[in-house]
Amino acid sequence: MTAKRTPFDELDRKIVAMLIENARASFAEIGTVVGLSATAVKRRVDRLRKDGVITGFRASVRPAALGWRTEAYIEVYCDSAAPPRRLAEVARKYPEIAAAMTVTGAADALLHVRATDVGHFEEVLERIRNEPFVRKTISYMVLSHLLPESPEAGASESAPGAYADGLPGDAAIML
Amino acid sequence: MTAKRTPFDELDRKIVAMLIENARASFAEIGTVVGLSATAVKRRVDRLRKDGVITGFRASVRPAALGWRTEAYIEVYCDSAAPPRRLAEVARKYPEIAAAMTVTGAADALLHVRATDVGHFEEVLERIRNEPFVRKTISYMVLSHLLPESPEAGASESAPGAYADGLPGDAAIML
DNA sequence: TTTGAAAGCACGGTGTC
DNA sequence: GACACCGTGCTTTCAAA
Secondary structure, three states, rough: OOOOOOOOHHHHHHHHHHHHHOOOOOOOHHHHHHOOEEEEEEHHHHHHHHHHOOEEEEEEEEEEOOOOOEEEEEEEEEOOOOHHHHHHHHHOOOOOOOEEEOOOOOOOEEEEEEEEEEEHHHHHHHHHHHOEEEEEEEEEEEEEOOOOHHOOOOOOOOOOEEEOOOOOOHHHOOO | OOOOOOOOHHHHHHHHHHHOOOOOOHHHHHHHHOOOOOOHHHHHHHHHOOOOOEEEEEEEHHHHHOOOEEEEEEEEEOOOOOOOOHHHHHHHHHHHHHEEEEEEEOOOEEEEEOOOHHHHHHHHHHHHOOOEEEEEEEEEEEEEEEEOHHHHHOOOOOOOOOOOOEEEHHOOOOO
């Protein structure tokens, strides 16, 4: 069966789903659930990593528990002359920027920013606004999360989503 | 020493930083780096989990590799009579909603949505707009990411941030 | 399948309150 | 004495060839 080299089959789906829920699950444990030997599971995991499906294994941390208590989204409007791509350099420079992307709509880009408090956020915002190609910004402070503060927050998180076995809310999985 | 029960010391900081980079690191490996025995490391990790600092260990997955190729943010405007809190129920119902939060500004809430394609997204948007208390929505499609598609995406992710050892871009850590 | 490594657990030791 | 923390030795389980 599967002589045609299936890129991503049902077994892979289950394995990925399990690793999203618990990245420290042993190969043997995964194997008993999906009906494979530990060795076979390892081979598949290695392949999934090599193919870029699984990009890493990381601990999920509650930002607030570590002092990151302020969160905001910033719409960035750039000079018509400067490409929003230049924001990538800025985003890499500031660790407070958890995500940066170009978007449709009036703004050129959207930044997801984390800071320890409002004072810290103001300082970060000031630095961004001082970038030469930034014309204007609009900030939206996050007041409270309506979902189990998942990965979106920046950390990957628990939250037993509900898309088959995998969960977009958790790890953006289709499965 | 440390009789006063330190909530989060330098050792914890290092351990968390290592686990964010690699959730599958062995306790012994962590121990040699931070200068502790494997047993001591395990005890601290157990404590960090119990205290809710570490919320889990998860595999990071590239959403596009699994078919989630469309991403958007949706501003939601609610009826003045209905509290945006009711969005929490909606958010839990739809696995496509990766994050939902109340925000400052004109909108009542901001949703982070993932879908397989534009057609899928349209369908999700339609369901959200049909919720009785939703008055209006404005969608911002994500065109491209300017950072290594980190956790923000929904999955927790790599992206070698640069805040001391921990990285907000990665796991929103203060450390 | 086999061999070395890691996890898990009970014990004993030490310093502070 | 009552924690809270660490380390060692042992057994079971797992990973890697």
